[in-house]
Amino acid sequence: MKRQANRPINVRLRRLLVMLPWLQERGTVSTHEMAAHFGVTVDELVADLTLASLCGVSQDPRDLIDLYVDGDEIHFGLPKYFDRPLRLTAPEAFSLVVSAAAARSLPGSDPDGALSSAIDKIARVIGAENVSGFDVELEAPDGIDELRDAARRRAVIEMEYWSPETAITSARTVSLFEVFVEGAHWYVRGFDLGRDAERTFRFDRIESWTDSGRADSRPISPRRAWFEDADDVQDVSLLIDAGWLWVLDQYPLIESAPIDDGQMRVRLVVTSERWLERLMVRLGPHAAIESPQHLRGLGADAARRVLARYERT
Amino acid sequence: MHQLERVTNLLTLLLSARRHITFEEIRHELRGQYPDGKEAARAAFERDKAVLRDEGVPIDQVTLSGQQAGQTGYRVLRSAYEMEDFGLTPEETAALRVAVGTIRLGTNWAREALWKVDLALGSNESESTSIAVELPIDERLPLIHRAIAERRCVTFTYRSLQRQLEPWGMLARDGWWYVIGHDLGHGERRTYRVDRIDGSVKVADPATAPMPVDFDPRSVFPSDPKLLPDAIDVGAEDALVRVDASDASVVLYQYGEEAVVKRHGDGSIDVRVPCSNVQAFVNWLLGFVERAEVLEPEPLRQLVIDWLAEASGAS
Numbered sequence: 078m079k080r081q082a083n084r085p086i087n088v089r090l091r092r093l094l095v096m097l098p099w100l101q102e103r104g105t106v107s108t109h110e111m112a113a114h115f116g117v118t119v120d121e122l123v124a125d126l127t128l129a130s131l132c133g134v135s136q137d138p139r140d141l142i143d144l145y146v147d148g149d150e151i152h153f154g155l156p157k158y159f160d161r162p163l164r165l166t167a168p169e170a171f172s173l174v175v176s177a178a179a180a181r182s183l184p185g186s187d188p189d190g191a192l193s194s195a196i197d198k199i200a201r202v203i204g205a206e207n208v209s210g211f212d213v214e215l216e217a218p219d220g221i222d223e224l225r226d227a228a229r230r231r232a233v234i235e236m237e238y239w240s241p242e243t244a245i246t247s248a249r250t251v252s253l254f255e256v257f258v259e260g261a262h263w264y265v266r267g268f269d270l271g272r273d274a275e276r277t278f279r280f281d282r283i284e285s286w287t288d289s290g291r292a293d294s295r296p297i298s299p300r301r302a303w304f305e306d307a308d309d310v311q312d313v314s315l316l317i318d319a320g321w322l323w324v325l326d327q328y329p330l331i332e333s334a335p336i337d338d339g340q341m342r343v344r345l346v347v348t349s350e351r352w353l354e355r356l357m358v359r360l361g362p363h364a365a366i367e368s369p370q371h372l373r374g375l376g377a378d379a380a381r382r383v384l385a386r387y388e389r390t
Numbered sequence: 391m392h393q394l395e396r397v398t399n400l401l402t403l404l405l406s407a408r409r410h411i412t413f414e415e416i417r418h419e420l421r422g423q424y425p426d427g428k429e430a431a432r433a434a435f436e437r438d439k440a441v442l443r444d445e446g447v448p449i450d451q452v453t454l455s456g457q458q459a460g461q462t463g464y465r466v467l468r469s470a471y472e473m474e475d476f477g478l479t480p481e482e483t484a485a486l487r488v489a490v491g492t493i494r495l496g497t498n499w500a501r502e503a504l505w506k507v508d509l510a511l512g513s514n515e516s517e518s519t520s521i522a523v524e525l526p527i528d529e530r531l532p533l534i535h536r537a538i539a540e541r542r543c544v545t546f547t548y549r550s551l552q553r554q555l556e557p558w559g560m561l562a563r564d565g566w567w568y569v570i571g572h573d574l575g576h577g578e579r580r581t582y583r584v585d586r587i588d589g590s591v592k593v594a595d596p597a598t599a600p601m602p603v604d605f606d607p608r609s610v611f612p613s614d615p616k617l618l619p620d621a622i623d624v625g626a627e628d629a630l631v632r633v634d635a636s637d638a639s640v641v642l643y644q645y646g647e648e649a650v651v652k653r654h655g656d657g658s659i660d661v662r663v664p665c666s667n668v669q670a671f672v673n674w675l676l677g678f679v680e681r682a683e684v685l686e687p688e689p690l691r692q693l694v695i696d697w698l699a700e701a702s703g704a705s
Contacts, residue, residue: 086393086394086397086441087441087444087445089394090394090397090398090441090442090445091445091502093394093398094445095502095505095506098509099505099509102509102510114511115505116498116501125394128392128394128395128398129398131395132395132398132399132402133399133402134399134402134403134406134419135419142402157402158401158402158405158406160472161471161472161473162472162473162505162506162509163445163446163447163471163472163473163506164446164448164470164471164472164473164474165473165503165506165507166445166446166499167446167532167533167535167536168497168499168529168532169499169500169502169503169506170503171499171527171531171532171535172495172497172499172500172503172527172532173486173490173499173500173503173504173507175493175495175500175525175527175562176486176489176490176492176493176495176500177485177486177489179489179492179493179523179525179562180485180488180489180492180493180523181489183492183521183523190485191479191481191482191484191485192482192485192486192489194479194482195476195478195482195483195485195486198476198477198478198482199476202474202475202476203474204539206538206539206540207535207539209539210535210538210539210559210560211535211538211559211560211561211562211607212559212560212561212562212606212607212608213525213561213562214561214562214563214564214608215523221521225520225521226520228520228521229520239637239639239640241637241640241677241678244634244636244637244681245636246636246639255519255520255521255522256520256521256522257521257522257523257524258522258523258524258565259524259565260524260564260565260566261564261565281640281643281644282640284639300522324673326566354679355676355677355679357701358676358679358698358701359672359673359676359677361672361676361697361698361700361701362697362700362701376701377701377702377703378702379679380698380699380701380702381698381702382679382680383676383679383680383698384695384698384699384702385680386680386683387683387691387694387695387698
């Protein structure tokens with residue numbers, strides 16, 4: 078058996094306390110199914126269950142948790158201690174209720190449907206004050222429903238997509254994975270057949286789209302962090318006036334740390350110099366590129382270009 | 391012996407106890423598992439209790455009387471430990487499953503909750519929903535939420551200053567979480583963005599100020615003038631902006647046909663765009679780089695020119 082690599086005791090205990098009643102509900106289950114369900118490896122699962130089978134109020138076999146692992150199967154015997162899972166913790170209850178409330182406000186959700194009745198039933202047990210006190214605002218723009226439905230059908234679509242860096246609109250053929258919202262924007266994720274790579278498109282930059290009538294069955298890959306799949310990534314360090322950090326709100330920062338005089342040093346991932354140029358013009362006199370050195374003049378050059386337009390008129 | 395084994399044994403013991411039991415009794419029952427020395431054993435027991443409490447196990451602790459007078463007794467009441475039955479129908483648990491798959495909070499809490507709520511849930515359930523919401527939360531949000539539910543005050547550091555807030559509600563907007571409440575230091579309503587809080591949030595004393603009846607965080611938001619730093623007056627609420635043909639459709643998507651003042655032969659358009667928050671306006675405008683230009687009002691145009699001059703190193 079593999080050594081248990083750095084799994085903290087609290088995480089193992091937490092899993093165990095929910096795995097045991099789950100197992101009791103089933104009696105016999107395959108190690109693979111159970112490991113997949115609880116997001117652990119089979120080795121970790123077997124190690125923890127084997128340990129549990131040695132636990133009880135005494136070392137008398139009649140007192141031990143009644144289970145054994147037999148090859149690829151786990152068998153549960155008589156219930157003794159953990160018939161029910163541990164009560165929801167505050168973060169668990171909050172997360173569940175937030176998920177339900179947020180999902181209810183998505184387009185296509187029935188406001189009086191199963192989610193609402195589930196929240197009402199949970200409120201009756203844990204108290205109305207524990208399912209209220211917050212609000213999730215999710216405004217979906219017109220047209221999101223149709224794209225979501227197309228993604229559900231696994232449709233391949235043809236779209237006209239505008240890029241803010243080049244100001245060029247291009248035709249893209251995309252096998253849809255999902256639509257999602259992050260921060261203030263909605264996005265469409267899919268496999269760009271023309272570029273033979275996964276791409277994410279901002280919804281408000283899609284000028285038009287049509288269903289090609291074809292469907293795709295390629296597996297949907299889980300979403301990766303922004304830029305994880307980009308080819309040409311630069312790590313850029315900026316010095317920025319702290320009062321202007323809000324301009325960067327919607328971008329992932331690698332790190333940010335205060336330095337003197339109300340300035341911050343931030344590092345961010347840049348995949349395109351055109352994008353960085355726009356950012357630097359938007360920050361204007363309130364930020365400067367620190368490194369890499371060859372990009373230091375980028376913002377000033379772009380600002381001069383924009384200024385030239387104002388001097389013409 | 392592994393600590394996990396000892397902690398699990400301790401929990402089975404506390405759950406099975408018919409009365410509160412003392413540390414000495416626990417040590418006797420779990421003999422051989424705690425270190426021999428009394429102080430080392432006590433320290434190990436304290437660590438075990440901390441693990442259980444951190445996981446949310448309700449260890450009931452009382453000072454005993456009678457023969458064991460003065461000693462501390464421990465017990466876990468099954469009724470307080472066990473997950474309640476919410477009485478959900480299969481349709482309701484299925485809806486929760488989809489909700490948890492759709493709303494990505496960036497933590498495992500919702501999934502762990504679902505495991506507890508839905509013991510019938512198997513591993514082969516597909517949660518592909520075609521739609522997803524990225525709504526990251528962190529450990530401060532459940533704490534603030536608890537303070538709202540219990541009508542308590544929270545304390546935290548924000549922009550290097552210590553704050554005391556009686557929170558009334560939280561709002562997630564544009565992916566950010568805000569907490570709105572009565573700020574005791576400022577004696578007025580304030581809004582804070584939770585991810586900008588420095589470090590941890592502490593739940594403190596009961597709130598004293600009355601909370602507005604039926605408080606709706608949306609109704610008072612945005613309320614914080616600090617979200618609009620250096621308010622600048624350019625003498626107008628709207629600006630006239632010329633946008634090149636290449637970018638016209640994006641602007642039309644944002645502001646609609648009704649914003650168009652004039653269409654030019656080359657496909658460029660003149661549009662009216664709100665500019666009462668000048669910083670936000672300039673940030674939007676310069677996102678188009680040289681493909682857009684503000685024409686009016688004159689003070690705003692001059693402000694953009696000065697901005698660009700300074701940024702280009704000409705000033």
